[in-house]
Amino acid sequence: xxxxxxxxxxLDAAAEFYDMVTAYLAEHxxxxxxxxxxxxxxxxxxxxxxxxxxxxxxxxGKMIGAFVICEDPQGDYSRGNWSRSLDxxxxxxxxxxxxxxxxxxxGIGRAMVRECIKIAVDSGKKALRxxxxxxxxxxxxxxxxxxxxxxxxMDLKRGIPEIPEFCLYELxxxxxxxxxxxxxAKQQLSKEECEEILSRGTSGVLAxxxxxDYPYAVPMSYAAKDDKIFFHCAKVGHKIDAVxxxxxxxxxxxxxxxxxxxxxxxxxxxxxxxxxxxxxEDGELHGAAELLAKKYYPDDAAEHREAEIDKDRAKxxxxxxxxxxxxxxxxxxxxxxRAKTTK
Numbered sequence: 001x002x003x004x005x006x007x008x009x010x011l012d013a014a015a016e017f018y019d020m021v022t023a024y025l026a027e028h029x030x031x032x033x034x035x036x037x038x039x040x041x042x043x044x045x046x047x048x049x050x051x052x053x054x055x056x057x058x059x060x061g062k063m064i065g066a067f068v069i070c071e072d073p074q075g076d077y078s079r080g081n082w083s084r085s086l087d088x089x090x091x092x093x094x095x096x097x098x099x100x101x102x103x104x105x106x107g108i109g110r111a112m113v114r115e116c117i118k119i120a121v122d123s124g125k126k127a128l129r130x131x132x133x134x135x136x137x138x139x140x141x142x143x144x145x146x147x148x149x150x151x152x153x154m155d156l157k158r159g160i161p162e163i164p165e166f167c168l169y170e171l172x173x174x175x176x177x178x179x180x181x182x183x184x185a186k187q188q189l190s191k192e193e194c195e196e197i198l199s200r201g202t203s204g205v206l207a208x209x210x211x212x213d214y215p216y217a218v219p220m221s222y223a224a225k226d227d228k229i230f231f232h233c234a235k236v237g238h239k240i241d242a243v244x245x246x247x248x249x250x251x252x253x254x255x256x257x258x259x260x261x262x263x264x265x266x267x268x269x270x271x272x273x274x275x276x277x278x279x280x281e282d283g284e285l286h287g288a289a290e291l292l293a294k295k296y297y298p299d300d301a302a303e304h305r306e307a308e309i310d311k312d313r314a315k316x317x318x319x320x321x322x323x324x325x326x327x328x329x330x331x332x333x334x335x336x337x338r339a340k341t342t343k
Contacts, residue, residue, distance in 0.1 A: 003115045006054040015042035017063045024101040031136040033163055040096040059109055066110045067097035069116050075156030080168045082151050086127055091122045092129040094181045113146050126174040131166035143169050145185050152217045179325045189328030197255040198224050204253040208242035216242050223292040227323045230288040235317040243319050247276040251321055271328040288318045
């Protein structure tokens with residue numbers, strides 16, 4: 001399966017694809033309320049191809065999905081409850097995203113949304129936005145599961161009597177760096193919760209690219225400050241070689257892991273920090289070592305702490321992970337339990 005930008009030679013296939021989709025919807029549940037022979041169809045596909053906006057998902061030479069992505073919202077987006085005010089040139093909008101109805105639930109829609117995110121990021125845009133018919137529950141579930149947030153339901157002044165209002169959604173992508181949005185978005189921890197877990201944790205698992213390109217995951221003590229995590233290690237060995245070989249790494253902290261045997265599940269909370277690692281210079285070592293010492297022995301006298309750091313200074317080696325992306329997840333049982341207590 002590959003996703004391509006369509007050209008004029010793809011017009012017939014795109015028109016045939018959209019006609020097939022709208023015909024199927026007309027005979028089943030027409031979630032997006034598309035009209036066969038009108039939209040989306042040959043005319044809209046032709047316009048999108050001319051503008052360079054139409055993309056298609058191809059498998060074994062056959063079109064199994066398509067979408068339009070461009071700056072034009074094709075309606076009045078000015079009254080949306082957007083998280084921030086952006087110039088239209090800073091935003092891309094997704095339209096007419098469709099998959100072959102004969103092969104639903106194969107991850108095609110999710111793959112196309114990921115491609116939309118990549119296009120927006122690669123284009124230097126700040127947000128990806130779209131609108132959905134309020135009754136189009138499959139689309140709403142897809143977008144919300146991929147991190148899009150609701151930005152209001154309102155009249156977009158499209159002049160479609162049978163669809164007086166649309167649900168607006170957005171995903172801010174500046175600083176996104178290609179990290180996937182969480183599939184089970186309802187279980188995602190807030191940034192504040194992630195930072196709290198990172199602060200109170202005492203150990204985690206650092207994942208590096210090890211020898212022969214094998215993943216090398218090793219338990220580590222750590223100390224965190226601002227957007228950096230500090231680690232201590234030996235000056236020679238597998239770990240430091242991996243740090244020097246490849247800068248990208250991740251660090252996972254399990255905050256809670258309580259087995260619920262009768263439900264075959266666990267009550268868990270965990271955080272993963274993605275970022276880049278580097279070995280600290282001599283002038284940076286003392287501050288990082290002191291941070292680590294204060295975390296694990298906060299009541300130690302300053303004189304004793306300094307003496308311990310000085311004692312090992314000759315063999316001291318430390319490195320940092322600068323966080324690019326911090327994400328956390330909680331077990332569904334936490335959400336269920338919280339819902340019960342708020343009733």
